Amino acid sequence: MFSGTESCTAVIAADRKTKQLCKRLLPQQIALIDHADVDEMAAQSLLEAGVRAVINLSPFMTGRYPAEGARSLLQMGVPLYEWNTQAEHPRLIEQLDGAKVMIRNNTLFLHTATGWRLLDELVSVNDEAIAAKWQEAHARLDDTLSSFIDNTLQYAVREKDLFLKRLCKLRLKTRLADRHVVVVVRGKHYKEDLQTLAPYIREYRPVLIGVDGGADALLESGYRPDLIVGDMDSVTDKALCCGAEVVVHAFPDGRSPGEQRVRQLGLAYHVLPAPGTSEDVAMLLAFENQAELIVTIGTHTNMIDFLEKGRKGMASTLLVRTKIGTKLIDAKGVSQLYQPRWSWKLWGWCLAAMIVPVLAILAINPVARHAVQMLWMQWRTWAF
Structure with a gap:
């Protein structure tokens, strides 16, 4: 500085x-x-x-x-x-x-x-x-929250019919039915949460959906996304060309600013007109394709998240989460919930676990015992 x-x-x-x-x-x-x-x-x-x-x-x-x-x-x-x-x-x-x-x-x-x-x-x-x-x-937080809630409810009333309808049916190559799905957004703590969920991902091998820059987040963590969903404004060309199936999120009227970019890269893609944010669409896509469980990482879930995105409300997210219900698990910030800590007691047990097999070998094997005796005599001669 x-x-x-x-x-x-x-x-x-x-x-x-x-x-x-x-x-x-x-x-x-x-x-x-x-x-x-x-x-x-x-x-x-x-x-x-x-x-x-x-x-x-x-x-x-x-x-x-x-x-x-x-x-x-x-x-x-x-x-x-x-x-x-x-x-x-x-x-x-x-x-x-x-x-x-x-x-x-x-x-x-x-x-x-x-x-x-x-x-x-x-x-x-x-x-x-x-x-x-x-x-x-x-000091202004209560007033900000009041305006945020009013905006959310007003738009929820206007948009509820759009979310009650099913999405356009896509002929996806990636099978989502009866599988676990992980939806990754490049939000707070996404790196730590991906690392924390690594054992779950290894064991269950869920479908990995990257929402725009979430596809890059998956690649950075050593995973290849199966699906990339978004308006293509923050995902890199490297991620788009990684072999994942691409779904371009379009406005409900069919306008799709991100379609041109994908077309220029020469990639096959689907266009999905839908209201709401791309992360909402990714969750709905998994839900309507009969996913068994939907786990989200880095998604936007509260007022501060949405204000940081420049949105004055979260109507679409409220409606989508209400619709998906118990199939949805939000893993955002799970890495902050528990972080293992090393203690002296744990170190002591680890040390004991290493020493016991060595002592057992020395007690049983005469060659090893003789070698230790020779080393002991050499050390006494050098020390004294």
């Missing part, structure tokens, strides 16, 4: 979508984003990419709800800056992407052919500022 009196010179990587930026962000680059209320997953992606500093055109934390991203970045020593809120820069993202800049004394300089040019003042974001916003967010 560098202080306000020190300078930082680096190349900027800029994008309005943080998750897209993190795919091409190189270590020690400065990230320029336009992301109000940076969420924990975005912060984790920036940290994994090795970001040097982050400049945000929007507030890292508005105080509307307790977003975790800024705190996570500051705890890891990443300097955070917000752009001068008095100025408007509609094309700044496009202009600065790939540019060499310097931050000095909370001022941003752009490197040009004629030298350094002052670009604008930045506002340094520190722990105290985030703590104040954190308190504000908690």
Whole structure:
């Protein structure tokens, strides 16, 4: 981390979508984003990419709800800056992407052919500022929750008929009937939860469904997804080409922005028009194809999750989970429930378990006993 009196010179990587930026962000680059209320997953992606500093055109934390991203970045020593809120820069993202800049004394300089040019003042974001916003967010939490519930119920009433109908029948090659299905979303603790569920996956060999970036999460954990479901906005080409069956989630009216990308890769695919989020559709697909059990990892299940996704309610998720009922098990955060801890007593038992067979061999085998006696005599001669 560098202080306000020190300078930082680096190349900027800029994008309005943080998750897209993190795919091409190189270590020690400065990230320029336009992301109000940076969420924990975005912060984790920036940290994994090795970001040097982050400049945000929007507030890292508005105080509307307790977003975790800024705190996570500051705890890891990443300097955070917000752009001068008095100025408007509609094309700044496009202009600065790939540019060499310097931050000095909370001022941003752009490197040009004629030298350094002052670009604008930045506002340094520190722990105290985030703590104040954190308190504000908690003070407003009841009002935020009330609006969230109202929005959820209003949309649930409007959309319930859509979810009562069955999905379009797809001729899937992957058999889901009477099998366990694991639906993986790239949400909080997905890595730890996948690791915790590794014995279950080895024993039951469930159908693995990656929802967009969840397909990459499966590959990173050493698994190949059987199905990839989503609007194809965050999954990599590598995951799409891994051999999994691809289901493109389309709007209820049939519009499918992600279809063109899959077609350009030359892949076979299905189009599934449906309301709700892609993770909702993945669960419904497993349910309507008679899956015996549906286990979800990293899915969005609460108000903070949905606010971080920019959604004001969770009507579709409420309806889908109500419809699936007892077939659904949410494993999100299961790794946080129990983590085995080593104790001195356990170490003692392990040591005893190793020593007993050795002593038994020495007691029974005369050659081994003679060798130990010779070593003992050699040691006494050397020591005394």
